[in-house]
Amino acid sequence: MDHGPASDWSKDKASNFKTRIGIWMFMLYAIIYLGFILINTINPSLMASDIGGLNLAIIYGFGLIIFALMLAFVYNAICSAAEEELNGTIPDLGEEKE
Amino acid sequence: MYETSLGAIGVFVAFVLFVLWISYYFARRTKSSKGYFAAGGNIHWSINGIAFAGDYLSAASFLGICGMIATVGYDGFLYSIGYLAGWIVALFVIAEPMKRLGKFTFTDALDAKFNSRGIQLTAAISTLVVSIFYLIPQMVGAGTLVTPLLGLPHHVGVILVGTIVIIIVATAGMASTTYVQFLKGGLLIIFSISIVLITLYNGLATSPKTGHDEVYHEFKALPVTFNGEHKPIPTDVAYALSGTVEPTKGMVFAKLSRDGKDSWWYLAKDEAGADVLTEAYWVTQLAAPIRDSKGAMVSVLYNGIPKTDSKPLQAGHIQKLMFHGQRIAEARNLSIVEFLGTIKESTITRFSSKTIDDGKDKVTVYYQNPTPGKELLAPGVKFKVSKGATFMDKMNFASLMMALFFGTAALPHILIRYYTVPTPAAARKSTIVAIAAIGLFYVLTLFMGLGAMVNGVVDLTDDNMSAPLLARSFGVTLFAIISAIAFATVLGTVSGLIVASSGAVAHDLMDRFFNMKLTDKGKVFAGKISAIVVGILAMILGIIYKGMNVSYLVGWAFAVAASANLPAIVMLLFWKGTTKRGIAASIITGIVASVGMILLSPDMFERYGLVRSSAPIGLNNPGIISIPLSFVVLVVVSLMTKQTPALAAKKTS
Incomplete structure (x- = not known):
């Protein structure tokens, strides 16, 4: 039996670049997430402090969700640009093979 | 008992039939093993992205998180934050490499470089263990849902879900699972938005509307004086004190009798600081069962009435509503900032519980516990992190947040979804769609949970139903739709897990590890048989674990997944020194350490x-120890089993 990947997409010249960018963005997010855990464990009363009608807990929590989404969009834009530059245009959707 | 409605049953049955039709439709197109295990690998990324959301937003999210927020506020929302953050690991580290390396299963990806039987065996076992850990809460959730919706007992719900899922999975595999997930994920988000909009429009009030024609129970407070034995005596002479119970120091429950009927009260101070007895709800576990109005034997009473004759115990309201610094009775049509700001300034009456002995019977008293909104919108109500927290409490919290962060990208039913799309770029894009959909949903959980908390809908005996019951207070049709979607939520997640397990058995174990040389058709057949066996096993576990908290077990499933799978995936991708023995040892260490620590934890x-204190390990969440341990074992074993280049060259020649 053949155990190659599901689709032939092996010659992605952008893959090293994408991996590097991915790791950096992961580190950035991990640090901010770690900050959230540290405040919660070391100085939880800080989380209850007011920020414009709400508090730090709500702002930081929503912030983590929204920041994840923003990073995701930025990552996709960078990767797509790199793929286009290094590989040429690649269709997202494979043709129906059945 | 909840009243069942024909409309609710109608919507539900129609939904289930539609889902079965989708399975039948795709079953005719699924012939090959690639079709069965990976939906042919040609699902569009946008559909796969929403299907990810469908897979991920399981019973734990919709039922568990909303229920936890409805009872403890912000601490429940911490789960939302952790679950979403986990997708960052999936997107930046796992998505594209997983797609590049694998074919059908997570084992393929791990094994792509080595072709090692050790990896095939350990990774397949890990997939099975994590899937089964994750299946239990889903099945329990299914049982919980059908009780109010269809008026059926728990085990019937579990068997119903099990049977439908087996039909879906055994007929069509991943293709139908994907479309069911897409449909369900989309509907869940649309209807959650509707619930939040209605909640904001209805706003906040000290006397919430619990339904179209139901009036919220006004909880009484009786002024008291103390007699010579320091017992609280109501000044209202209609009530006579029958006795008091002091479960812990300074906490007093009083049993009062009026017109020959007993009721339970809790000694507290009113706003002016005077002593009062506040009305409580209570559940009695009778030592000797009695007959209800229909003649059936019942051993549980709600507020002194047989459970089967009583309305469910739903409560929770705003005691003191502050809006822009003024005390008011209601505030309508609020923005999201106003909604949260108003809750923060107000005081909310939650209900806490304590079980006491009353003669031979056991009574659980649900007493009023007014909590400042400020406390509910910050961590600390459930997870002890502030005053009086021990080092272990803090470790537990950090450990849970760590498991949620690293667990997502190691869940087998999430990982197999990377093989349904055609390219690594499509894998990446579908992850981003998933993050958008799931992030939006998790923001909504805070509003659904808090909405349930203040609108008198939380079922005190089972907080899992908070979000559907909030919908029920807006109308039975919305409740029926939401329940059908919640049921499909369970259905979809269970089918994803069963596909992952059947892939582990048929593809990784039978075809590769035992080298049984299955034909393509034989592999699909083996997959279907495994799906049926795993499905039946899940049904049995779902019945055994009835009443177990849904979110609770999911947190553990994340810890097991993160410990067993993540170190192997990450190190394989980013460290050239990783060896096949290192991977196999790390997977086994991860499973044994995390499952072992769970079994020896105080909670268990x-x-x-x-x-509790006799447990040999003080931690309830193993992640903070088992995840690093699994990494360390991988590195150490890899270094020990590393072949020198000369030796490797000799072997290959």
């Missing part, structure tokens, strides 16, 4: 009926 000791 309580479940065994033993004293």
Whole structure:
């Protein structure tokens, strides 16, 4: 039996670049997430402090969700640009093979 | 007992039939093993992205998180934050490499470089263990849902879900699972938005509307004086004190009798600081069962009435509503900032519980616990992190947040979804769609949970139903739709897990590890048989674990997944020195350490009926120890088993 990947997409010249960018963005997010855990464990009363009608807990929590989404969009834009530059245009959707 | 409605049953049945039709439709197109295990690998990324959301937003999210927020506020929302953050690991580290390396299963990806039987065996076992850990809460959730919706007992719900899922999975595999997930994920988000919009429009009030024609119960407070034995005596002479119970120091429950009927009250101070007895709800576990109005034997009473004759115990309201610094009775049509700001300034009456002995019977008293909104919108109500928290409490919290962060990208039913799309770029894009959909949903959980908390809908005996019951207070049709979607939520997640397990058995174990040389058709057949076996096993576990908290077990499933799978995936991708023995050892260490620590934790000791403090390990969440341990074992074993280049060259020649 053949155990190659599901689709032939092996010659992605952008893959090293994408991996590097991915790791950096992961580190950035991990640090901010770690900050959230540290405040919660070391100085939880800080989380209850007011920020414009709400508090730090709500702002930081929503912030983590929204920041994840923003990073995701930025990552996709960078990767797509790199793929286009290094590989040429690649269709997202494979043709129906059945 | 909840009243069942024909409309609700109609919507539900129509939904289930539609889902079965989708399975039948795709079953005719699924012939090959690639079609069965990976939906042919040609699902569009946008559909796969929403299907990810469908897979991920399981019973734990919709039922568990909303229920936890409805009872403890912000601490429940911490789960939302952790679950979403986990997708960052999936997107930046796992998505594209997984797609590049694998074919059908997570084992393929791990094994792509080595072709090692050790990896095939350990990774397949890990997939099975994590899937089964994750399946239990889903099945329990299914049982919980059908009780109010269809008026059926728990085990019937579990068997119903099990049977439908087996039909879906055994007929069509991943293709139908994907479209069911897409449909369900989309509907869940649309209807959650509707619930939040209605909640904001209805706003906040000290006397919430619990339904179209139901009036919220006004909880009484009786002024008291103390007699010579320092017992509280109501000044209202219609009530006579029958006795008091002091479960812990300074906490007093009083049993009062009026017109020959007993009721339970809790000694507290009113706003002016005077002593009052506040009205409580209570559940009695009778030593000797009695007959209800229909003649059936019942041993549980709600507020002194047989459970089967009583309305469910739903409560929770705003005691003191502050809006822009003024005390008011209601505030309508609020923005999201106003909604949260108003809750923060107000005081909310939650209901806490305590079980006491009353003669031979056991009584659980649900007493009013007014909590400042400020406390509910910051961590600390459930997870002890502030005053009086021990080092272990803090470790537990950090450990849970760590498991949620690293667990997502190691869940087998999430990982197999990377093989349904055609390219690594499509894998990446579908992850981003998933993050958008799931992030939006998790923001909504805070509003659904808090909405349930203040609108008198939380079922005190089972907080899992908070979000559907909030919908029920807006109308039975919305409730029926939401329940059908919640049921499909369970259905979809269970089918994803069963596909992952059947892939582990048929593809990784039978075809590769035991080298049974299955034909393509034979592999699909083996997959279907495994799906049926795993499905039946899940049904049995779902019935055994009835009443177990849904979110609770999911947190553990994340810890097991993160410990067993993540170190192997990450190190394989980013460290050239990783060896096949290192991977196999790390997977085994991860499973044994995390499952072992869970079994020896204080929470489990309580479940065994033993004293919490007798547990040999103080931690309830193993992640903070088992995840690093699994990494360390991988590195050490890899270094020990590393072949020198000369030796490797000799072997290959």
